Amino acid sequence: MASVAKRPPTRDGQLRDTGDWDAGNCPVRDVIDRISGKWSTLLMEALAKRPYRFGELRRLVPDISQRMLTQTLRDLQRDGYIDRQVFPTKPPSVEYSMTPLGRSLFEPLSKVLQWASDNHGSVKAARARYDEGDLA
Amino acid sequence: MASVAKRPPTRDGQLRDTGDWDAGNCPVRDVIDRISGKWSTLLMEALAKRPYRFGELRRLVPDISQRMLTQTLRDLQRDGYIDRQVFPTKPPSVEYSMTPLGRSLFEPLSKVLQWASDNHGSVKAARARYDEGDLA
DNA sequence: GCCATTAGTCTCTTTTTGAGACCATGTCTA
DNA sequence: TAGACATGGTCTCAAAAAGAGACTAATGGC
Numbered sequence: 001m002a003s004v005a006k007r008p009p010t011r012d013g014q015l016r017d018t019g020d021w022d023a024g025n026c027p028v029r030d031v032i033d034r035i036s037g038k039w040s041t042l043l044m045e046a047l048a049k050r051p052y053r054f055g056e057l058r059r060l061v062p063d064i065s066q067r068m069l070t071q072t073l074r075d076l077q078r079d080g081y082i083d084r085q086v087f088p089t090k091p092p093s094v095e096y097s098m099t100p101l102g103r104s105l106f107e108p109l110s111k112v113l114q115w116a117s118d119n120h121g122s123v124k125a126a127r128a129r130y131d132e133g134d135l136a
Numbered sequence: 137m138a139s140v141a142k143r144p145p146t147r148d149g150q151l152r153d154t155g156d157w158d159a160g161n162c163p164v165r166d167v168i169d170r171i172s173g174k175w176s177t178l179l180m181e182a183l184a185k186r187p188y189r190f191g192e193l194r195r196l197v198p199d200i201s202q203r204m205l206t207q208t209l210r211d212l213q214r215d216g217y218i219d220r221q222v223f224p225t226k227p228p229s230v231e232y233s234m235t236p237l238g239r240s241l242f243e244p245l246s247k248v249l250q251w252a253s254d255n256h257g258s259v260k261a262a263r264a265r266y267d268e269g270d271l272a
Numbered sequence: 273g274c275c276a277t278t279a280g281t282c283t284c285t286t287t288t289t290g291a292g293a294c295c296a297t298g299t300c301t302a
Numbered sequence: 303t304a305g306a307c308a309t310g311g312t313c314t315c316a317a318a319a320a321g322a323g324a325c326t327a328a329t330g331g332c
Contacts, residue, residue, distance in 0.1 A: 027252070027253060027256040028249050028252045028253050028256070029178065030256065030259075030260075031252035031255070031256055031259050032177055032248075032249065032252050033174060036172040036173065036174065036176075036177060037172065038169060038172065038289090040172075041168055041172060042165065042168075053309090053310090054309080054310050054311075055308080055309070055310075058310095064290095065289075065290050065291065065292090066291095066292095066310085066311070066312090067289075067290070067291085067311095067312085067313095068289070068290075069311095070310080070311060070312085071289095077266065078262065078263055078266040078267075079259050079262055079263060080258065080259060080261070080262025080263070080265075080266075086310095089298095089309080090297060090298050090299085090309085091296080091297060091298065091308070091309035091310070092297095092309070092310070093309065093310080094309090094310060094311090101255070101258055101259075101262065104251070104255070105248075105251055105255070107251075108244065108247035108248045108250070108251045109248055109251075111244035111247060111248075112168075112241075112244045112245055112247075112248060113164050113168065114244070115240070115241055115243075115244045115245075116163070116164045116166075116167035116168050117163060117164050119167070119237070119240070119241070120163040120164070120166065120167055122216065122237055123166075123167050123215050123216060123237075124166075125216070126214065126215055126216025126237065127214055127215060127216070129216075130213065130214040130216075131214075174320090189278090189279090190278080190279050190280080191277085191278070191279075194279095199321095200321095201320075201321050201322065201323090202279085202280070202281090202322095202323095203280090203281080203282095203320075203321075203322090204320065204321075205280095206279080206280060206281080207320095222279095225278080225329095226278085226328060226329055226330090227277065227278035227279075227327080227328060227329070228278065228279070228328095229278065229279080230278085230279060230280090
């Protein structure tokens with residue numbers, strides 16, 4: 001649904017883009033890029049509730065591959081959001097739990113999840129509108 | 137930095153996982169999966185400030201390919217977060233701007249960005265600690 | 273005439289992800 | 303006692319996604 005107007009966008013500073021905002025080497029990106037993976041948020045949401053073991057998470061998120069589960073957990077651990085605790089049972093069991101840093105991140109993050117839950121309808125409607133105009 | 141304890145995690149409901157939380161077909165995922173791409177947040181952040189034209193965005197985010205810029209903008213538009221307006225100049229110019237729905241999403245989202253900015257240091261420190269223990 | 277600009281698309285290559293086998297060791301079942 | 307199952311991964315190979323860069327058409331400036 002691309003609206004068409006007659007007036008061209010007469011914005012002055014077309015060549016001053018770099019002046020007002022630096023998108024490269026931005027500390028925010030360094031953090032965001034990690035938690036913006038497909039699975040990170042989902043695992044954070046789970047671990048925010050209570051600690052989980054590897055197999056529990058695998059069963060909880062049925063469509064994640066073991067490979068990505070391992071990798072995402074490691075990434076989250078590396079960035080300090082979750083903790084990995086090994087219990088020397090036979091076979092060994094591993095428990096993942098959220099750190100204080102992780103909880104502190106999850107606070108604003110959960111607001112976004114809440115928004116997603118609240119506005120899912122609007123988003124679906126927007127998609128329908130877009131796809132419909134596509135055919136017309 | 138995996139701590140090792142002696143007590144195995146005696147959690148009862150190992151087989152009741154599916155009972156307490158449904159991760160598949162979750163409406164939240166449907167929304168989150170789209171805005172959790174590598175570029176979505178970045179473009180939202182830009183467009184939250186003011187409308188931008190295609191080329192402006194490309195210059196603003198130097199390391200995005202035209203292909204991904206086009207695709208991400210289309211996805212954001214489809215979900216109703218941004219608006220695409222074509223001006224019939226020669227050559228035609230296209231302006232992208234944030235919709236009310238986009239602004240409403242950006243409100244909680246910006247809190248996460250703020251967190252990232254505030255806690256970048258802690259995350260970098262956690263990473264350093266992890267990588268260090270890796271060698272030991 | 274020649275080059276740059278507009279917003280993209282198309283193709284090709286590289287990276288990321290997914291699917292599934294495999295590991296050692298121990299318990300449970302038949 | 304043999305076989306299956308559970309643990310938390312890793313390894314390999316195929317599929318999907320992303321990045322790099324050429325190409326488009328019409329126009330303005332030099």
